[in-house]
Amino acid sequence: MDPHSPFSYLVFPPREEHTHTVIWFHGPGSSASELSSELFKCKASQPEGQPRTLRDIFPTIKWVFPRAPPLDMSRWFHRWYNEQYEALRFNHSLRYSGISQITDGLEEEVYQVPVNRIFLAWIGQGFPTPISACELTFQARFAGLIGLSSGLASYVPRLRHMPRFPLVLPTPAFLAHCADDEVIPIESGRRLRDILSDSLRPIQWKEYSDGGHWINEPQGVDDIVAFIKRNMYRY
Template sequence: MNTFIVAPSLQHTHTVIFLHGRDSHAKEFAEEFFESQASDDRFFQNIFPTFKWVFPSARPLMSAVFGTEMSQWFDMSSVEIPEERKELQLEGLKENVAVIKDIILFEASQFPTFSPNCIILGGISQGCATAILALLSSQIRICGFMGLSSWLPFSSEVEQLAGGAKQHSFSITDIESLYHLGHTSSSEAKTEIEKVKSTLHTPVFLSHCHYDEVVPITDGKKLCQSLKKIGMNVTWKEYGDGGHWINEPQGVDDMVEFMQNIIL
């Protein structure tokens, strides 16, 4: 997978892995992302000079709807209604969830000691949808997760697993099996429950703009509710304007505050 990497300007302390949306590319997205300004007129790179930024790029996949290849993490029939034709989503999800998990592990290994607690994962739109599944099936806790203008693929299945599980003691393997993203025997799954709990302790930041012309804010709210149901600590922010992007400057300020809090 091609990646666009921006090195830290000071001694490296954390790595952010951030996935672009559908019909975009890593470098294009990164350039726009780094133009977003906080209320003090600073940019992400200025605020976090010790961060390495890794932007993976989705490879072209055939679109069943448009009949041509396009840059996307997985195919789907409708961004507005992500529950439609789930069978289209499985192949791309299986491939790219595995790839993103490998990137997480690789980047965590680039520190003097293996340090997933120094990794922040995130994405926008379909990139976030892919990244959250990578986190849920990783069985490790990372520093934090940030999702913008997105949804949770197969959310009804996740809610089914979460229903009544007030102690959130089910295995992430259960979610994996629903997505057909992997297989672990029931005996192996029982021995991994502590890893599962650790993953669910990863702090999450989600934001969405009311007038998002691509992904309805109701999908973002459902993502938030689903993650809370499986026991995750979610910070939710919504904004009046900003479209299918980061609200400026308040949305940038909120992302900065979240990252500053989790790296303490």
């Protein structure tokens, strides 16, 4: 995509033959470059004595980090506080956020690898965008969804009452949250888990005692590695 467009990607190509893609969405106030830099510093516990970042462990994966459109605070959708028109406004916000660009990017990606070898991942409140893009564009099954430190804030509609939610696909999902997250309380993450569990099957939930609004190390990284390995060739 055009690097000068409002929506573009940071891409880290695979180090070996390209077999899978992970598209990772940053949270509000963050950026694609910040997320990718911090993500690739995280290390798993294994293999001992060898490089243990996600790029090291998965040399055939292409890592893609979309940049959010320049809304307020570089977010994927606008914040709406009018509860009476919450769902309608939220759908409108998604429509005019990065959805069309994301779906265009996904369609380009499936020319390189099948959709069932593409993972969608997010941190924080970026979750409605990949889920909406997934539902609106593809009936096929993605390899999996990975969500970290996500929750239902006051400005996110009740998904059950939204016209197009919840997404009804047997897509495996991994959700994780740290108990000491001061940005999105873990209770909010549990509510999101309960709503998404109605439609995403199987769904795996992990809680960690520490790690803040980020990934627990090394156990959280180990769990992400295990989830990706388990679903790389599931279909």
